[in-house]
Amino acid sequence: MEPRIVFHVQAEPFDVAKEIDALAGLGDDVGAVTSFTGYCRSEGGYLLALELEHYPGMAEEEIGRVVQEAVTRWPLNGLTVIHRFGMMRPGDGIVLVATASSHRLAAFEAAEFLMDYLKTRAPFWKKEHRADGSSGEWVEAKELDDKAASRWQSRS
Amino acid sequence: MTEIKLIYFAWVRERIGLAEERVDVPASVTTVAELAAWLQLRGEEYAYAFENPAIVRAAIDRKHVKPDALIAGAQEIAFFPPMTGG
Numbered sequence: 674m675e676p677r678i679v680f681h682v683q684a685e686p687f688d689v690a691k692e693i694d695a696l697a698g699l700g701d702d703v704g705a706v707t708s709f710t711g712y713c714r715s716e717g718g719y720l721l722a723l724e725l726e727h728y729p730g731m732a733e734e735e736i737g738r739v740v741q742e743a744v745t746r747w748p749l750n751g752l753t754v755i756h757r758f759g760m761m762r763p764g765d766g767i768v769l770v771a772t773a774s775s776h777r778l779a780a781f782e783a784a785e786f787l788m789d790y791l792k793t794r795a796p797f798w799k800k801e802h803r804a805d806g807s808s809g810e811w812v813e814a815k816e817l818d819d820k821a822a823s824r825w826q827s828r829s
Numbered sequence: 830m831t832e833i834k835l836i837y838f839a840w841v842r843e844r845i846g847l848a849e850e851r852v853d854v855p856a857s858v859t860t861v862a863e864l865a866a867w868l869q870l871r872g873e874e875y876a877y878a879f880e881n882p883a884i885v886r887a888a889i890d891r892k893h894v895k896p897d898a899l900i901a902g903a904q905e906i907a908f909f910p911p912m913t914g915g
Contacts, residue, residue, distance in 0.1 A: 727889070
């Protein structure tokens with residue numbers, strides 16, 4: 674059966690439990706659902722908010738390419754990716770990746786792959802808004818994220 | 830001369846002071862790297878945005894490209910910093 678692929682780029686919050694239930698309910702073959710949620714954090718009270726800018730159109734297309742690759746590489750029953758844009762307060766969910774498979778290994782690996790690729794390929798940028806009211810910096814990309822993404826290229 | 834739509838994001842957008850613009854690109858500019866170098870000469874804002882051209886990424890028609898990518902036929906070219914989503 675074709676895997677059920679759901680991905681959204683949206684301003685609205687998402688409901689993690691609802692998305693997990695939807696994947697778990699895909700059928701009797703589903704033996705494992707894994708999910709990752711990335712949240713906005715306050716950096717010890719330093720940050721008031723993170724503003725997520727995105728490239729409308731390309732964000733959807735790039736996530737579409739990444740999810741297609743995930744379902745070709747792993748035997749998944751379904752996957753869900755939701756990436757938000759706009760102003761995030763500490764504690765707000767920014768990104769959700771959830772995968773369903775018969776076995777846990779494919780579900781875990783596909784979710785990790787999706788996150789690594791979203792971090793380095795999906796056109797989103799974070800800007801800090803500081804608690805003291807001053808305009809903060811653009812968050813810098815981490816070399817660690819590129820390394821994490823590149824490990825999926827040497828194996829297939 | 831070819832007219833191309835350019836789009837800027839994050840600090841590239843802030844430094845240039847524009848979210849998008851249409852520019853007439855001379856025929857001698859054939860690659861993304863050449864386009865960035867040509868833009869650098871358009872003023873201080875552009876020079877600042879592209880002061881370290883190795884950092885700035887590009888997409889042609891909403892697909893990631895390398896600096897040596899040819900711009901012929903492009904409808905829309907975007908310049909932006911390394912991505913920090915997720």
